[in-house]
Structure formats: C-alpha cells, structure tokens
Amino acid sequence: xxxxxxIAAAAVGIAALVLPLxxxxxxxxxxxxxxxxxxxxxxxxxxxxxxYFAALVEEFEAENPDIKVNVESVLNDAYKDKVxxxxxxxxxxxxxxxxxxxxxxxxxxxxxxxxLGPWLDENADVRDSFFESQMExxxxxxxxxxxxxxxxxxxxFYNVDVFGELGLEAPTTWDxxxxxxxxxxxxxxxxxxxxxxxxxxxxxxxxTLNQRVVDPEVFEGDQDPATGEFTDPGxxxxxxxxxxxxxxxxxxxxxxxxxxxxxxxxAGEAPIMYMQxxxxxxxxxxxxxxxxxxxxxxxxxxxDPGQLTGAPEGFVVSETTxxxxxxxxxxxxxxxxxxxxxxxxxxxxxxxxxxxxxEADVAPITKELAQGIVDATxxxxxxxxxxxxxxxxAYLTETQLMLxxxxxxxxxxxxxxxxxxxxxxxx
Amino acid sequence: xxxxxxxxxxxxxxxALALIGLFVYYPLVSNVGYSFFRxxxxxxxxxxxxxxxxxxxxxxxxxxxxxxxxxxxxxxSIVFQVIGGLVVAAWLTHLLGxxxxxxxxxxxxxxxxxxMTVIALLFTFVFDARGGLLNAFLELIGLSGLQTAWxxxxxxxxxxxxxxxxxxxxxxxxxxxxxxLQQIPVELYEAASLDGAGRVRQFWHVTVPQAKEMIFVAMxxxxxxxxxxxxxxxxxxxxxxxNTTQVLATYxxxxxxxxxxxxxxxxxxxxxxxxxxxxxxxxxxxFRSGKD
Numbered sequence: 279x280x281x282x283x284x285i286a287a288a289a290v291g292i293a294a295l296v297l298p299l300x301x302x303x304x305x306x307x308x309x310x311x312x313x314x315x316x317x318x319x320x321x322x323x324x325x326x327x328x329x330y331f332a333a334l335v336e337e338f339e340a341e342n343p344d345i346k347v348n349v350e351s352v353l354n355d356a357y358k359d360k361v362x363x364x365x366x367x368x369x370x371x372x373x374x375x376x377x378x379x380x381x382x383x384x385x386x387x388x389x390x391x392x393x394l395g396p397w398l399d400e401n402a403d404v405r406d407s408f409f410e411s412q413m414e415x416x417x418x419x420x421x422x423x424x425x426x427x428x429x430x431x432x433x434x435f436y437n438v439d440v441f442g443e444l445g446l447e448a449p450t451t452w453d454x455x456x457x458x459x460x461x462x463x464x465x466x467x468x469x470x471x472x473x474x475x476x477x478x479x480x481x482x483x484x485x486t487l488n489q490r491v492v493d494p495e496v497f498e499g500d501q502d503p504a505t506g507e508f509t510d511p512g513x514x515x516x517x518x519x520x521x522x523x524x525x526x527x528x529x530x531x532x533x534x535x536x537x538x539x540x541x542x543x544x545a546g547e548a549p550i551m552y553m554q555x556x557x558x559x560x561x562x563x564x565x566x567x568x569x570x571x572x573x574x575x576x577x578x579x580x581x582d583p584g585q586l587t588g589a590p591e592g593f594v595v596s597e598t599t600x601x602x603x604x605x606x607x608x609x610x611x612x613x614x615x616x617x618x619x620x621x622x623x624x625x626x627x628x629x630x631x632x633x634x635x636x637e638a639d640v641a642p643i644t645k646e647l648a649q650g651i652v653d654a655t656x657x658x659x660x661x662x663x664x665x666x667x668x669x670x671x672a673y674l675t676e677t678q679l680m681l682x683x684x685x686x687x688x689x690x691x692x693x694x695x696x697x698x699x700x701x702x703x704x705x
Numbered sequence: 706x707x708x709x710x711x712x713x714x715x716x717x718x719x720x721a722l723a724l725i726g727l728f729v730y731y732p733l734v735s736n737v738g739y740s741f742f743r744x745x746x747x748x749x750x751x752x753x754x755x756x757x758x759x760x761x762x763x764x765x766x767x768x769x770x771x772x773x774x775x776x777x778x779x780x781x782s783i784v785f786q787v788i789g790g791l792v793v794a795a796w797l798t799h800l801l802g803x804x805x806x807x808x809x810x811x812x813x814x815x816x817x818x819x820x821m822t823v824i825a826l827l828f829t830f831v832f833d834a835r836g837g838l839l840n841a842f843l844e845l846i847g848l849s850g851l852q853t854a855w856x857x858x859x860x861x862x863x864x865x866x867x868x869x870x871x872x873x874x875x876x877x878x879x880x881x882x883x884x885x886l887q888q889i890p891v892e893l894y895e896a897a898s899l900d901g902a903g904r905v906r907q908f909w910h911v912t913v914p915q916a917k918e919m920i921f922v923a924m925x926x927x928x929x930x931x932x933x934x935x936x937x938x939x940x941x942x943x944x945x946x947x948n949t950t951q952v953l954a955t956y957x958x959x960x961x962x963x964x965x966x967x968x969x970x971x972x973x974x975x976x977x978x979x980x981x982x983x984x985x986x987x988x989x990x991x992f993r994s995g996k997d
Contacts, residue, residue: 359962362746532946533834533854667964679947684859
C-alpha cells in the first residue's frame with residue numbers, strides 16, 4: 279500500500295504539473311475577441327498576500343478591460359521546483375515572481391527571462407521610481423531582468439523590556455554582543471531563540487558571518503561558480519563564531535522550525551532572535567516593546583560591518599510571452615508607487631519604491647527598517663541565493679549537523695570545498 | 706491455436722501494451738539515457754558526460770547513507786509486515802472469534818486508507834520536540850529521561866520515520882494474509898491437531914506453507930516498497946538532520962529539483978530500478994513461485 283500511496287502521490291504530482299500547463303495553453307491561444315489573456319504566477323497562496331494580489335489583479339482588469347489575468351500561486355519550495363520546469367517551456371507564465379541572486383541567474387541562463395532594458399529606456403520614470411540599490415540585485419551582468427517588489431533585511435530583533443531590566447544596550451561589536459548574551463544567561467534566560475530545522479535559517483547566519491569575517495575580495499570571488507574555492511581560513515572562523523553563538527541558543531534548535539522559534543520569541547521566552555524585516559507583520563501578539571540591531575562586527579573580521587544582509591525579490595517577464603506589451607503593463611502596475619504603499623500597509627513588508635514606505639500608513643518601526651536598508655553601506659545577498667545549489671546544499675546540511683554537535687567547522691568547509699570543486703568542473 | 710486466433714489475441718492486448726510501453730517502458734529507457742548527461746530541469750541544454758554520473762554514485766557518501774537507510778527500512782519492514790503481519794493475521798483468523806476478528810481487522814486496516822501525507826503530518830505532532838505527544842506521554846509515565854527531539858536527533862530520526870511506515874502498513878499486509886488464511890481448508894488444521902500438533906506447530910506446519918504465495922507477494926511489496934520509499938522521510942524530515950534520513954528517492958528528488966543535477970538524479974533513479982529489479986528476481990527465484 280505504500281505502492282498505492284505512491285501512485286496517488288505521483289498522480290497528484292502529474293496533475294500539478296499538467297494543470298498549469300493546460301491553463302497556460304489557454305492563455306496563449308484562447309484569447310477570445312479583443313481580450314488578451316496573460317498568466318501571472320507568484321508564490322503566495324497564503325494570506326495576506328494572496329488576497330492582496332487577487333485584489334490588485336481585479337483592479338488591473340477593471341482598468342484594462344482588454345486584458346484578462348490568470349493568477350496561479352504555489353508556496354516557496356514548490357514554486358522553485360515548478361518555475362524551473364515551466365519557465366523554459368513554451369507555456370511559461372507571462373509575469374512571474376523571482377528571487378534575486380542565483381534563482382534569477384538560473385532563469386536567465388535558461389533563456390526564460392526578458393531583458394527589460396529597452397522598455398525601461400522608454401519608461402525612465404519606472405526605472406527611477408525604485409531605490410537604486412534594490413534594482414541592481416534584479417539585474418545580471420548589467421542587464422535589468424526584473425523589477426523589485428519588496429526589499430528585505432535580516433536583523434537581530436530584541437526585547438527592549440528585558441534589555442531595560444537588565445540594563446543592557448544593543449551591541450555593535452562581538453565582545454559587546456557576548457557580554458550581553460552572558461548577562462542574559464546569568465539572569466536565567468536563554469539569550470537567543472533559534473529554529474534551525476529549516477535549513478534556510480542557517481544560510482542567513484552563516485552568510486552574514488562569512489561577509490563579516492572573510493576578506494571582501496575573496497568573498498566576492500567565491501560567488502563566481504567558475505572560480506569559487508572556499509579555501510580561505512575565514513570561512514572556518516565564521517563557522518566557529520556560529521558555534522560560539524549557538525551555545526547561547528535554545529538546546530533544541532535543530533528540532534524547531536523558524537516559525538515555532540518566532541512564536542517562542544513573541545511569547546517572550548528568549549529576548550533575541552535573528553529575523554527578517556518582513557516578519558514584523560507577525561509580531562501582533564508581542565506584549566513587549568521591540569527594536570533591532572544589525573549583526574555586530576567580528577574582531578579581526580575583514581568585511582565591512584556596515585553591510586546588511588538581505589536582498590530584494592520581484593517580478594520578471596517571460597522571454598517567450600505572446601503578449602509582451604500587456605505583460606509589461608501588468609508588471610508596471612504591480613510595482614507602481616501607489617501599490618507599493620498599499621503593499622507595505624497590507625503585508626508589513628517594505629516596498630522597494632522610493633518613498634512608498636515613508637508615505638505609507640504604517641508603524642514607525644517599519645519605516646525605520648526601510649531606512650536601515652537605504653542607509654546600509656551595501657547589501658549582502660542571502661547565502662542560499664549567492665552560490666550554486668550544490669554548494670548551498672553541502673553548506674546547509676553539514677552546518678545543521680554541526681549545530682547538532684556531529685560535524686566540525688573544518689568538516690563543513692571540506693564538504694563545501696568538494697561541492698565547489700564539482701561546480702567548478704561543470705562550469 | 707490457429708493463426709487467426711493468434712492475430713486476434715495480439716489485437717486484444719495491443720492497447721494495453723501500447724499504454725504500458727508509453728507510460729512504463731519508454732520513461733524507463735529514456736531515464737537510463739538521461740543518466741549519461743548533465744542537465745538542469747530548467748533548460749534543454751544537455752551535455753554528454755559518459756559514465757561520470759555513475760562513478761559519482763560510488764564515491765558519494767550520501768548514497769551510502771541512503772542505501773543503508775533503505776536496507777534498514779527493508780529489514781524492519783520484513784520483520785514487522787511480512788512476519789509480524791502473518792502472526793497477527795493467524796491470530797485474527799484462528800484464535801479470535803469471528804466478531805472480534807473482523808472488528809480488529811478493520812481497526813488495523815484503517816491506517817492503510819489514510820493518505821500518507823496526512824499520516825506524516827500527524828506524526829510530526831507526535832514526534833514534536835516541544836510538547837509532542839510522544840514526549841508528553843513519556844513524561845506522564847515517568848520516563849522523561851527518554852524524551853528527545855525524535856526527528857532531529859541523528860540517533861532516533863531514521864527509526865522514527867521507519868516506525869511511521871510500519872504503523873501504517875502492517876494492517877494492509879495483514880489483510881492480504883487474512884484473505885490467504887481463509888482459503889486454507891479447515892481439515893488440515895483438524896488433521897494436524899489429531900496428530901497432536903499444538904497451535905504453534907500448526908502455525909509453522911500448516912499456516913506458513915499454505916500462505917507461501919501470499920508471503921511471496923508481501924515480500925515483493927515490502928522490499929521494493931522499502932527501496933522506493935519517498936513520502937515518509939520527505940514529509941517528516943526532508944532527509945535531515947544533515948543527510949541522516951536521506952533515502953535513495955529523497956536524495957534523487959533533492960539532486961534533481963533542488964541541486965539541478967537532473968542527470969545525476971537519473972543515475973540514482975537507474976540505481977533504484979536496478980536494485981528493486983535484482984531483489985525481485987532473487988525473491989522470484991528463491992520462492993519458486995507458482996511451482997508447488
């Protein structure tokens with residue numbers, strides 16, 4: 279009966295692959311009369327974004343009666359799998375969501391994404407409406423392939439009430455950070471809440487530590503799959519720092535998902551947690567005041583401590599779209615300033631449109647977070663978006679074992695170097 | 706048989722053959738072909754790499770882990786489903802009254818009709834590290850020393866995953882046996898008991914030989930199932946922590962769709978196919994099915 283369960287699973291899988299294809303086929307050929315059908319594919323079947331985009335599309339259709347938009351959405355990991363399969367095909371969705379970094383790179387290499395350059399040259403106002411720093415990650419080798427929807431940053435969120443009681447201040451250096459953690463521990467609390475059952479959370483810690491510790495030139499250089507070696511001793515040191523931090527975290531970290539950890543933080547079980555700016559929207563139940571500090575500098579680290587980890591995400595247009603004009607119209611609508619404000623108000627996430635967050639009706643902390651991103655000396659992209667998936671996989675699984683006490687920092691890097699060697703040989 | 710009849714026979718089975726050819730044999734063969742290439746799901750670019758994917762199979766430590774896990778899966782499944790299932794079936798059929806027997810039969814069968822996805826999600830609550838049912842139960846009976854993060858502890862994760870499969874599958878295999886045991890003529894048991902055979906001897910000398918065909922079916926089902934298992938480890942642990950609960954199928958999926966190594970994933974698929982084929986043939990030969 280495991281066989282039957284598998285057959286059922288396979289049937290569902292096939293249906294999942296075939297249905298959107300059928301829907302896409304309708305989009306291409308089934309345009310009736312003067313109406314043009316375009317397909318819009320995003321990764322938020324959950325609320326509040328699902329409803330937000332549904333409303334946006336409805337409004338767009340009302341303004342453009344000649345266009346009908348078919349919306350489809352699946353959640354994160356499934357989205358990654360599915361887009362890789364459909365994006366290169368003739369039935370690719372016209373407008374689709376994309377992360378910046380290696381995900382976008384893969385789509386571009388597969389020839390699935392339209393160069394927006396010529397269109398942006400004609401519509402300079404669209405290009406200029408975004409923060410410049412957020413446009414760059416949505417481009418590859420100077421070619422603009424996508425427009426940013428939201429910008430994201432990773433910060434330590436802390437419980438101001440606890441810090442106040444213990445007379446602590448937000449740390450800026452590693453030593454200050456350790457002092458703070460020691461003090462909290464002395465007061466009988468777990469200092470940092472962490473859920474490492476989701477491997478991407480590991481990418482965020484390690485990616486930031488790598489940037490802080492490793493020589494910037496090496497750090498940049500290793501992002502090139504053709505040359506990346508990961509032999510710099512700084513990588514091992516970064517993992518040792520991570521080990522050091524993990525001794526201040528909840529013991530069951532690898533058994534806990536990020537969401538469970540976040541709820542524990544909101545419930546006040548630990549005063550510090552490393553989270554994304556976009557998560558503020560979930561803090562509704564927090565019974566305490568909270569604030570943020572950037573990842574502290576690391577002694578002897580060669581990277582700029584003013585950098586902030588995070589990257590924008592946005593939308594791209596299919597290279598094979600039958601209706602480029604309509605698709606671009608939808609794209610421009612999705613990320614215009616007014617909708618940027620609405621996006622921030624509806625979801626608590628930070629619009630990448632210049633001024634949108636500032637003018638939006640949101641809590642002061644949201645505006646501070648946006649300002650923090652604008653003020654950062656530079657952005658460090660997520661580790662899982664910076665490297666080839668093979669390297670990412672090795673990095674995350676081995677570091678997860680390290681957190682479990684079953685791998686050493688040097689052992690992790692050995693696995694990463696092996697993966698990097700394979701990637702070099704392939705590119 | 707004359708030629709005319711033979712032509713007609715071929716015509717009758719042609720549609721079935723065509724369908725099987727298209728949906729079973731064609732993918733099988735083309736998968737083997739794919740395993741000699743390097744390519745990603747997103748692009749049609751295929752690069753011929755010869756046997757590289759296969760040589761990698763032998764040096765990849767995760768493949769060794771996965772094979773070990775699949776083997777453990779097979780061994781535990783044989784003990785619980787093939788052997789345990791038969792014992793339970795004999796108990797249900799011969800020792801319990803018809804009413805109790807059929808009631809319990811249904812109870813044991815219930816897990817088999819629940820979707821594996823639902824079951825796996827259910828068990829994530831059972832095994833949950835914080836306030837999971839199992840840990841709460843251990844606390845209740847005073848064994849809180851045994852509490853652990855079942856799915857995140859390297860030592861317990863695979864066992865936890867395998868136990869879910871046993872829980873679900875025993876009832877199904879048991880049902881297959883019950884059908885077989887009901888076919889056994891009562892006279893055989895009467896004769897055995899006249900000869901002075903007790904319940905245990907009757908089980909060994911009447912039930913087991915008479916149920917041989919069904920034991921064979923159960924063996925094939927559980928062993929090939931153990932080497933192609935995907936749902937349970939994928940939903941419960943995604944192969945983690947690290948790669949400790951990776952089985953061949955989850956690793957294949959991970960390579961193909963996460964790491965973009967479709968060629969290598971095809972090589973792993975080929976390996977799974979070869980293993981299940983070889984094991985099935987071995988069992989076929991050793992049971993000499995249908996020859997008695």
